[in-house]
Amino acid sequence: MHQKIQFEVSYESKLMSTTATIPFSDVRVGMRARVASYTKDQPELRRLAEMGLTEGTEFEVVKVAPLGDPIEISLRGYRLCLRRKEADGLLIVVIS
C-alpha cells in the first residue's frame, strides 16, 4: 500500500500543509477519513460529489461486503455503498 501514498495539498487546508492521501480503494473498516481531492475530472466521478462526497467531507467506513466489495460508508447522516474501483479517483486523508 505504501507506494500508493501520495503527497498532495489538500483542498481544505488553509495552511498549505502537506497531508498524506490514499486512494479510496485502500480504506479499512472503522476508518474515519476526509475527502481530499479528485484525481481525475471525470463526469462519472461527479456523481460521487453529488451524493455528498465533496472535498472536505468526512466519512466513516462502516462495512465491507463479504466478497470484498462494495464498501458501506456513513456520511452526512446517511449510508452509502460504493465499489472500490469506481471510487478510486477519490483521494482521501485518513483521520483515524
Added chain:
Amino acid sequence: MPKLESPTGAQIARVALVGNPNAGKTTVFNALTGSFQKVGNYPGVTVEKVEGAFTQGGKRYHLIDVPGLYSLDVVSEDEQVARDVLAGTGTQESKPDLLICVMDGNNLERNLFLFSQLAELGLPIVCAMTMTDVAKDKGVEIDDAHLSRLLGVPVIRIVGHKGEGVAQLKDAVSHALLERPTASAIRTKLLSDLRDSFARAGYDYSTEQLESEVAHRPEKLLSDAEPFPEIQDLLTRIRSNQIEPRDRYKWAESITQEVVRVSEAHRIKRRSDALDRIVTHRVFGLAIFVAVMYVMFQSIYTLAAPIMDWIEGGFAALSTWVGPMVESNEILASFLTDGLITGVGSVVVFLPQILILFFFISVLEGSGYLARAAFLMDRSLGWCGLNGRAFIPLLSSFACAIPGIMAARVMPDQRSRLATILVAPLMSCSARLPVYLLLIGAFIEPRFGPAWAGFTLFAMHFMGLIVAIPVVLILNRRVIKGKRLPFVLEMPPYQWPKWKDVALTLLNRAKVFLKIAGTIILFMSMVVWALLYFPRSDADEVAYRSAYASLSEDVKQSISEENFILERQTENSYLGRFGKFIEPVFVPAGFDWRISTGILAAFPAREVVVPTLGIIFTVGSDADEESESLRSQLVSAKWPDGRPLMTPWTAIGLMAFFALCAQCMATLATVRRETGSWKWPLFMFTYMTALAYVAAVAIHQLSRLF
C-alpha cells in the same frame, strides 16, 4: 403556458412530485391521490410514468410522480426524463405549474442539494418533509418553520402512510399556486455574497438590481468588478450558472446546521447496525440470503401452483361452456376455444406467480432488506457488468421471465436494468421443462441411463446462465448506450413494510399485466390461431378421409382417423406450409419440416410445442411430455431416405434451441411494456433466435464429425 381544461371548465393545475430516490415520493403520491393512478411509460425509454389526480377546493390537480433523482445535471436516463418533465421539453406536455419537492427529513443535506437546483427552475415550490416520524425516534428535531423562512417556500411535514399532513399539503399546494412563492437557495446566497463583496469594494447594489443586471446588461457590473478577482469569480459563477456540488453542499450544510437539532440519542449507534452485523455477515448474511430466496421461490412454486391449476381449469371450463354454444359454426368455435380462450388463458395463468413475487419484492424493499441483498450480491454480478440488484430478476426468470423482467424495476440504474431485462429470458423458465422432459425421455434416458438424463437437464438450465455472461458483456460494450455511472447504493434503516403500499403495488402490477394479456397477446393469439387453422375446406376433409380409408390396417391400428385428419389439416395450414418452405433453413440443424413447424408454432408460447408435435406426429393434440406414444413416434421417425430423423445429438440440438430461443410473445410484450418501445423486444427476439439457431446447427454439425 397552456393549461388543460376540465369538462366543467375549471382549470387543471399540473403538479410534479420531485425528490431523491427513496425520499418518499410514491408514498406522498399515494396519500394524495388514493388509488387513482395511471401507470405507463415515458415514450421511448425504460422509465415508468405514474400519474394521478386529486381535488382540493373544487379545483382539480393533475399529479406526476417524477422519477427519483439525485441531481438535475443529467447523467442517467431517469434524470434526463425528470429534467424533460420539469422543463416541459422532450414530450408534448407543458411545464408543470408547481413542484412538490419531497425531502427526507433524516437526510436533509443531500435532499437540500437537489432543492438548490430545483429552486433555479423558477417554478413555485412546496416542500413535503417525510420521515419525520423516524427522525423523532432518532432524536432528530427539525425546525420546519425556520426552514421554510430560509428556503422561502412552505415546508409541510407529512407521514403519507398514516395520512398525517395530507390535508395541509393539499392546502399549501392550492395557496402556492396563487401566491407563487419563489424559492431562495444557493443562487440567492451567491447574489447576496456578490452584493456584500461589491459593498466592500464601495459599490452599492441591491440583490434585485444585481439579479436583473446579471441577466440583462452585465457590462457595467463586469467593468466595476475589473480590479477585484474575487468579485469577478463570483460573477462568472453566477452568470454561467456553473455552481459546483461543493458550493451547493456548503449551502446545504449551513441550512442544516440552523434547522436540525440532534439530541444525544442520535449519537448512539443505529439499531439497524446491530441487525446488519448479522444480516450482512460473511457467513450468517449469506445463509440468511439463501434462506430468504429459498422461501421466496418455494412460495412462488407451491403457492402459485394450485391457483394456476384453478385458472387453467377455469379457462378450460369456459372453453367447454362456450364451445357447444357456437357448435354450428366450426370456425367460430375453433377460434373462440383454441384461439381466444386458450391464448389469453395461457398468459393469465402467470398472474399468481407475478403477484407472489411482487408481494415478496415489495415487502423486502419496504423493510430495507433488498438493499442488503444487493450489497451482498454485487460482487458476484458486478464483474460482468450487472450489479447486485439484478439477482432477484434473474433468479425469478428461472420460474418465468415475465415476472423476472417486471422485477428488474428494482434496479434504479437504467443501463443495468436494460441489460438485465435483455438476458432474463435466457434463464431457463419452467415452460421449457416439458420440451426437455419429452426429449430426454425419448433419446437420453433409454440409451444412457438416468445419470446422463439428469445431467442433460442440469446442463440445459445452466446453459442460459453461461451464455448470458458474454451477452451482457457485449450488450454493455456495444449495444446499450450512455455513460456508465458508478454504482451507488443507499442503505436505508430497517423498517416495517407498509401493507397499504404493498397492496397498491400488487394492484398496479396486476393491472399492467392484464392489460398486456388483453391487448397484444390477444391479438397475437388470434393471428397464430388463424395461421394454424386456415385454409381448411370440406373438400379437403373428404379427401383426407378417403386417404385414411385406403391405408393398410396396420397403420390404421396405430393412427386414429381423427388424428390423421388433424395432422393433414395442420400440414396443409399456412403455418404447416411455411414449415415446409423453411425446412432447408433448419436442415443444417438436422430438423425436418415437422420439427420446423413445431418450432414455428411455438414462437407465440413455447409450451405449445409438445401438443403441436403431438398433432404432427399423429398422436393427437392431447399429448404431453410424458406421452410414450409421442416419444416412440419421435424415435422411429425417418427422413424420406430412411435415415432416422433424430439422434440423441439432434435432440440435444433441439433442446438447446428451445433453451436459447425467444419463443414467448408474452415475454416480448412485457419487454415492450417495460422498455417503452418495440426496439428492445425486436432486438431480443433477433439475438436470441440467432443464438438458438447457431447453437442447434453447431451441435448437429459437430456430432457428425464423430
